[in-house]
């Protein structure tokens with residue numbers, strides 16, 4: 001039995017179809033004072049999978065997820081698997097400054113104390129967040145699904161580019177599947193007020209020559225696009241180095257502050273994401289890889 005929360009309705013329906021499982025109807029509404037109402041319709045099976053991204057509005061979607069888990073437990077579900085394709089609050093996994101809340105820890109505790117037996121997410125921002133769970137907690141990669149989309153939709157051999165070193169693993173995973181070159185962009189501090197972004201070769205760790213992307217189809221890959229600042233910077237570097245076409249892919253399209261517009265205006269040909277968060281950019285579905293992880 002599959003239940004989709006408000007943030008992941010379409011994806012839940014696709015996963016139910018993929019697994020040939022029953023999709024359960026959930027009634028949700030807000031009372032006039034803003035409090036949340038939720039009713040699960042139908043007979044509850046022993047094992048239930050709840051799909052709900054903790055995306056904008058994060059607090060509302062988190063509360064709804066907790067209500068779903070707690071209610072299912074109360075109604076007799078024996079095993080509850082929670083899938084949060086996008087796990088919000090995973091970027092605050094430690095105290096960067098004294099006194100800050102470690103949000104990821106609290107969210108993990110809330111999910112398991114509500115009654116979750118298993119947790120699964122996709123390209124979590126910091127893998128150490130999984131250690132906050134005492135239940136089975138797994139992270140799967142969307143890169144095979146993105147690589148498949150590129151293979152099926154882009155004819156020429158691309159060059160895969162990580163916009164910073166943090167995205168290195170994503171670029172490497174896609175490049176290995178597609179058997180093509182990959183680079184990462186590195187910020188180099190040349191002086192107090194002088195930061196330069198360079199294209200770096202993954203083997204030698206040396207700045208590569210200008211021909212690395214010249215006249216090539218460059219594909220930028222990142223886990224999250226929020227304001228789009230990282231991607232716009234990367235597009236500018238690739239354009240300066242003569243890239244012919246630039247496509248942008250990400251897993252989680254947060255896309256705030258006019259990010260889509262900024263990315264296209266900077267020169268991207270396509271901006272494509274998964275459906276971890278429902279968006280106009282969500283052309284790569286996670287339904288298959290999540291279903292495979294559940295089988």
Ligand code: R5P
Pocket residue numbers: 166167222223224225226227228229230231
């Ligand atoms: C950073 O660690 C992430 O991988 C993304 O690069 C970052 O969250 C993107 O943020 P923005 O779109 O605001 O530059």
